[in-house]
Amino acid sequence: MASFITEFKRMIKTGEINSNTLSPILNLDEAQQQAMIEQLALAPDTIAYDILFFLMNTMGPTHPLRPRLYQLTLDRAHINFKFSLILINHTNPERPGPIIHLIKHILSKETDTDLLKEIFRAAGRLGMEFFVDDLAEFVFYNDLELRKEAVTAMERIGTNKAVQRLEQIAKTDKCDLDVLDALAFLKGKRKAISIHPSRKSPKPSRSGPSQPITPKPVPIESAPPHPTTSHPATSHQDPYKNNVRLLASPHIEDRFNAFDYFSDKSPEVAEALHDNLNTQTPDLLENLLILIGRTIPRESLGDLLTLTEKKDLKNSIRFSLYTALSHYPGLESTAPIVKAVTDPAVFVSMAAIRALDTHCSDYVVAEIRKKIESGTTAGETLTTTILDTCASRLIDALMASDTFSYISSNYLESSAPLRAIDTWISILENRKQTATAKKLARIRESRSRADQPVVVVIHQSAPYTDVVSKLIHGCGFCARTFSAPQEAFEFIVSEKPAGIITDFFVRQMRITDLAVEIRELYPAEEVPLMISSLQQHLDKSHLALMLKTYGINGFWEFPPKPGRLKALTG
Numbered sequence: 001m002a003s004f005i006t007e008f009k010r011m012i013k014t015g016e017i018n019s020n021t022l023s024p025i026l027n028l029d030e031a032q033q034q035a036m037i038e039q040l041a042l043a044p045d046t047i048a049y050d051i052l053f054f055l056m057n058t059m060g061p062t063h064p065l066r067p068r069l070y071q072l073t074l075d076r077a078h079i080n081f082k083f084s085l086i087l088i089n090h091t092n093p094e095r096p097g098p099i100i101h102l103i104k105h106i107l108s109k110e111t112d113t114d115l116l117k118e119i120f121r122a123a124g125r126l127g128m129e130f131f132v133d134d135l136a137e138f139v140f141y142n143d144l145e146l147r148k149e150a151v152t153a154m155e156r157i158g159t160n161k162a163v164q165r166l167e168q169i170a171k172t173d174k175c176d177l178d179v180l181d182a183l184a185f186l187k188g189k190r191k192a193i194s195i196h197p198s199r200k201s202p203k204p205s206r207s208g209p210s211q212p213i214t215p216k217p218v219p220i221e222s223a224p225p226h227p228t229t230s231h232p233a234t235s236h237q238d239p240y241k242n243n244v245r246l247l248a249s250p251h252i253e254d255r256f257n258a259f260d261y262f263s264d265k266s267p268e269v270a271e272a273l274h275d276n277l278n279t280q281t282p283d284l285l286e287n288l289l290i291l292i293g294r295t296i297p298r299e300s301l302g303d304l305l306t307l308t309e310k311k312d313l314k315n316s317i318r319f320s321l322y323t324a325l326s327h328y329p330g331l332e333s334t335a336p337i338v339k340a341v342t343d344p345a346v347f348v349s350m351a352a353i354r355a356l357d358t359h360c361s362d363y364v365v366a367e368i369r370k371k372i373e374s375g376t377t378a379g380e381t382l383t384t385t386i387l388d389t390c391a392s393r394l395i396d397a398l399m400a401s402d403t404f405s406y407i408s409s410n411y412l413e414s415s416a417p418l419r420a421i422d423t424w425i426s427i428l429e430n431r432k433q434t435a436t437a438k439k440l441a442r443i444r445e446s447r448s449r450a451d452q453p454v455v456v457v458i459h460q461s462a463p464y465t466d467v468v469s470k471l472i473h474g475c476g477f478c479a480r481t482f483s484a485p486q487e488a489f490e491f492i493v494s495e496k497p498a499g500i501i502t503d504f505f506v507r508q509m510r511i512t513d514l515a516v517e518i519r520e521l522y523p524a525e526e527v528p529l530m531i532s533s534l535q536q537h538l539d540k541s542h543l544a545l546m547l548k549t550y551g552i553n554g555f556w557e558f559p560p561k562p563g564r565l566k567a568l569t570g
Helices: 002-014 021-026 030-041 045-058 066-079 079-091 098-110 113-126 129-138 144-157 158-172 177-195 233-248 252-262 267-275 283-294 298-308 316-328 335-344 346-357 362-372 375-390 392-398 400-412 418-430 434-447 464-474 485-494 511-519 540-549 564-569
Strands: 454-458 478-482 497-504 530-534 555-556
Touching: 002 030, 002 454, 021 045, 021 400, 021 511, 030 045, 045 066, 045 079, 066 079, 066 098, 066 252, 066 316, 066 335, 066 362, 079 098, 079 113, 098 113, 098 129, 098 144, 098 298, 113 129, 113 144, 113 464, 129 144, 129 267, 144 158, 144 177, 158 177, 233 252, 233 267, 233 335, 233 346, 252 267, 252 283, 252 530, 252 540, 267 283, 267 298, 283 316, 283 434, 298 316, 298 346, 316 335, 316 346, 316 464, 346 375, 362 375, 362 392, 362 400, 375 392, 375 400, 375 418, 375 464, 392 418, 400 418, 400 434, 418 434, 418 478, 454 464, 454 530, 454 564, 478 485, 497 511, 511 530, 540 555
Parallel strands: 454 478, 454 497, 497 530, 530 555
Antiparallel strands: none
């Protein structure tokens, strides 16, 4: 194994790769595969592309290494769009799965004409119908080469939808001989099929036998670059627009009502985010991202990718963005946000780490490990932040790094919060490393104090509770975190906390309803209830009245300042 990895490292360094030197990879054992992927994940783009291209084209569809190489290619394609060509050629057009959002994102952002033409040709060759609308959009651009390639790709796809879009284009001033020739060819092929039904078309429609198409009328002077998407909000346009506006209202009750309106309307939330990606109202974008995290519309993944590429976003928006991504199960890739793990704003880096923990791929682990093993203070800070975030999947994967394990061991034995120790113990127990787990359990027991003030944190998003818990621990208190009010109530009834911290919105419960139930247990002077939230630009007098009415002790910014937390227990 050592000799092969040494040779593989040399190949990556020199670029001297060919089928003879790469073929042995197909027969590696599991340990050798892991070592090879760790090196490949960090290889320069040009070398990694050639190696992945060869391996994906050589290994069979059932090879045990194939899923990991496909994921590595997918991660790298989010950073360098050229890798998408490998993905397209190894994706089933009937079940495209994870590449749809990526390719649509690339088509909306890429400016390299050669790469776009290659994508168009691959889409046409493989009959990828889900790209028809995106291809049609390029017909309305001024680049004649791309227009011609887009029409050719739609012709090769040749489905009902492709014909319909070409017919719509033919009614606009963008109609040319290429469009007319493509339509004539496709209609002629359909006519031949109808005359000889026993003959099978090489590109049959996936929606069934060909039927005559009656195109939707599109005014020549106002033809859109792509068909207008029909949203459920269309029939309720006024309520929809009104509630989008209310998300940034200075009155918190208006925002409550807007959250209630959108809470079960995933398509409308996706539409609102798409329409307001460039809004200059931070409160609106932050609240839309909170709603994205609650409703999890898959159609918003492209827009979320777009936001990850913006360099001028406020820290509060980036926190909301990464928090939203952390709620998505089975993300296709989190590679674009790896850079955020060392963000100077710790609360932003913690949210990014949570999102990465939901999708702990070889590329993500390799990039984070490289940062940790850099020998810098930033690497040590990143390690302790990962532990504070309780990112169990990342921790488990990074334990193979001696540097990570060394820094972690020192932190756990000296000053790590109890929840970080609990996470580490759980991982060790799953690994059957009982001796080390017992050692940490003794450290935990010695550090746990019965007289330590307990502060309850209630929030449905882990990044929120991670950040506040870290701050509470830094003040010498113990944090007890809960993702739902009911779980918190059960604890509060059994043990009187020193204070409670939450947001305006906790799952489907408003802070006003939560406050009523808490005040039935403890008065405000005994157990302070504080709101720490990203909500800004609220009417101060209106907010003060609400706080006083419901026995809420105060409103803090997020993250709360340590001085405020220290004053919480008097």
